[in-house]
Amino acid sequence: DTGVSQDPRHKITKRGQNVTFRCDPISEHNRLYWYRQTLGQGPEFLTYFQNEAQLEKSRLLSDRFSAERPKGSFSTLEIQRTEQGDSAMYLCASSLAREADTQYFGPGTRLTVL
Amino acid sequence: DAKTTQPTSMDCAEGRAANLPCNHSTISGNEYVYWYRQIHSQGPQYIIHGLKNNETNEMASLIITEDRKSSTLILPHATLRDTAVYYCIVRVAAFAGNKLTFGGGTRVLVKP
Numbered sequence: 001d002t003g004v005s006q007d008p009r010h011k012i013t014k015r016g017q018n019v020t021f022r023c024d025p026i027s028e029h030n031r032l033y034w035y036r037q038t039l040g041q042g043p044e045f046l047t048y049f050q051n052e053a054q055l056e057k058s059r060l061l062s063d064r065f066s067a068e069r070p071k072g073s074f075s076t077l078e079i080q081r082t083e084q085g086d087s088a089m090y091l092c093a094s095s096l097a098r099e100a101d102t103q104y105f106g107p108g109t110r111l112t113v114l
Numbered sequence: 115d116a117k118t119t120q121p122t123s124m125d126c127a128e129g130r131a132a133n134l135p136c137n138h139s140t141i142s143g144n145e146y147v148y149w150y151r152q153i154h155s156q157g158p159q160y161i162i163h164g165l166k167n168n169e170t171n172e173m174a175s176l177i178i179t180e181d182r183k184s185s186t187l188i189l190p191h192a193t194l195r196d197t198a199v200y201y202c203i204v205r206v207a208a209f210a211g212n213k214l215t216f217g218g219g220t221r222v223l224v225k226p
Contacts, residue, residue: 004157031212033212033213035214040218041218042199042201042216042217042218042219043158043214043216044216045213045214045215048212048213055212056212056213058213091157091158092157093157093158100212101146101148101160101163101205101214102160103158103160103214104160105156105157105158105159106157107155107156107157108156108157
């Protein structure tokens with residue numbers, strides 16, 4: 001068990017560009033979550049998957065954001081036409097469905113939009 | 115999920131117990147108290163959770179008042195590596211709950 005991994009760790013992009021982040025959860029975990037964290041604030045929930053099904057999306061997840069988990073394993077989070085307000089840490093977490101309160105977080109991807 | 119109130123920051127001395135308070139006066143009967151912490155440049159880490167009884171694990175102890183309107187997380191022998199932001203979260207337990215709702219947390223600085 002290597003824990004939750006995220007790639008890349010840092011991403012700098014220009015406004016208007018598209019970016020994609022990847023999350024690899026703990027292998028036996030069927031739930032995967034995405035959160036966003038801005039400086040000085042706690043993480044904010046974006047969306048979660050149970051296996052390959054996306055079961056909940058936050059209102060924070062505008063139509064420029066899309067997340068997938070095609071085979072119920074790794075997940076990708078894509079942001080289209082990035083804006084400066086998208087600059088944040090994007091955190092991925094995973095858990096077992098029966099232990100959804102014990103979520104294991106990855107190190108995050110820090111996005112900077114110039 | 116019930117709202118929680120935590121001090122913004124606190125300092126504690128290395129080797130001493132750190133007592134982190136959390137107020138959750140609107141907690142419902144089926145809501146648990148969870149604690150997570152976030153060390154700088156890392157994702158949050160689960161610490162402990164409880165419903166009404168006091169709980170202890172290898173990381174910390176959780177003391178919940180009898181009326182459940184407040185709780186205290188105790189780090190028995192704080193080390194420099196315990197410097198982090200500590201989040202108190204109140205929510206219904208697994209199956210019914212999915213997302214974690216983080217507040218501002220308490221920024222704890224352990225000093226030598």
